Amino acid sequence: MQTSDKGIEALALEEGDVLRAYRCPAGRWTIGMGLTAASGVIKPRPGMVITAQQSRDLTRKALAAKYEPRVALVMTGAKQHEFDAGVLFDWNTGAIQKASWVPLWARKAARSAIETKYRLWNKGGGEVLPGLVARRERELLILFYASYPVAKESRFRPSVSIARWALPVDFAEKLAAMLAFDKLGYKVGTDPGAIPAAEIRRFQSDHGLTADGRIGRATLSTLQRRIDAAAKTKPVALAAVGTAGASSGATVPTGTSEVTDWIAAQPWAMGAAAGVVGIWGLWLAWRYRDVIAAKVSARAPRLAAFLRSI
Known part of the structure; x- marks a missing residue:
């Protein structure tokens, strides 16, 4: 059994269909509908671009190599819409073979019991994520009612000056993303429906993304990496800045929250960080080299391009 065309379109709506390679929040190169090297069908690399048809084919x-066989094995006798829902679930979680809702579905248990178990798959990093809560509800609509999500089209032609949520x-x-953009210096305003496309394009250009003004998977994943870099490097930055400043006699500004800020702004920062925080600091700098690239892109575009290429 294969995923239907409606199932593929639902997957595209959930994952986005990004035709230029980008780093996912975990730092893996990704393209299309969330395909990484682990997919076995492509090895995304910096600068890689594919067509929409290539994305569908990949x-x-x-799906045929991994997900559809797994779903077919545990959802024997599934109708097309049920099979599609199982594929969408497995694509996101990789857990169709151990999910407790599947045996209940196979035994034709009460719908409420299946829904309860299905909705448990709403966490990321141990926390309930609103995006996953909503995603599970959309999948349940497919599973029970064959109701597939469709892209919403406005009756009005969108302004090229306003960014679109993809x-x-x-x-x-949306509010969390806007606050993060603003904290990074991108003036997106306070209305999720009226974000200046120019500011989103500036963010995309700074980070080596396709500057189309659309807030899609690549843009949000890159924004998440900036958020993660700030959170994970803060303790290291405080130690590195304090010790390095004291040893060098330099006047060190207070409030610095990212070691990547210092690496980008101070030539001695990498060496100082290595001396103070050792391998851990260097590893963080390496892991978030794309963040460093974004910070130095205006002053050193060649260095930024090199950091993005490795």
Whole structure:
């Protein structure tokens, strides 16, 4: 059994269909509908660009090689829409073979019991994520009612000056993203429906993304990496800045929250960080070299391009 065309389109709406390679929040090069080297069908690399048709073909190859066989094995006798829901679930979680809702579905248990178990798959990093909560609800609509999500089209032609949200995200997620953009210096305003496209294009250009003004998977994944870099490097930065400043006699500004800020702004920062925080600091700098690239892109575009290429 294969995923239907409606199932593929639902997957594209959930994952986005990014035709230029980008780093996912975990730092893996990704392209298309979330395809990494682990997919076995492509090895995304810096600067790689594919067509929309290639993306669909690669997605179907990945589904046929891994996901569809797993779903078919545990959802014997599934109707097309049920099979599609199982594929969407497994693509996101990789857990169709151990999910407790599947045996309940196979035994034709009460719908409420299946829904309860299905909705448990709403966490990331141990926390309930609103995006996953909403995603599970959309999958349940497919599973029980064959109701597939469709892209919403406005009756009005969108202004080229206003950024568009290219993924199904709720108000809370939009607000969190806007606050993060603003903290990084991108003036996106306070209205999720009127974000200046120019500011999103500036963010995309700074980070080596396709500057189309659309807030999609690549843009949000890159934004998440900036957020993660700030959170994970803060303790290291405080130690590195304090010790390095004291040893060098330099006047060190207070409030620095990212070691990548110092690496980008101070030539001695990499060496100082290595001396103070050792291998851990260097590893963080390496892991978030794309963040460093974004910080130095205006002053040193060649260095930024090199950091993005490795």
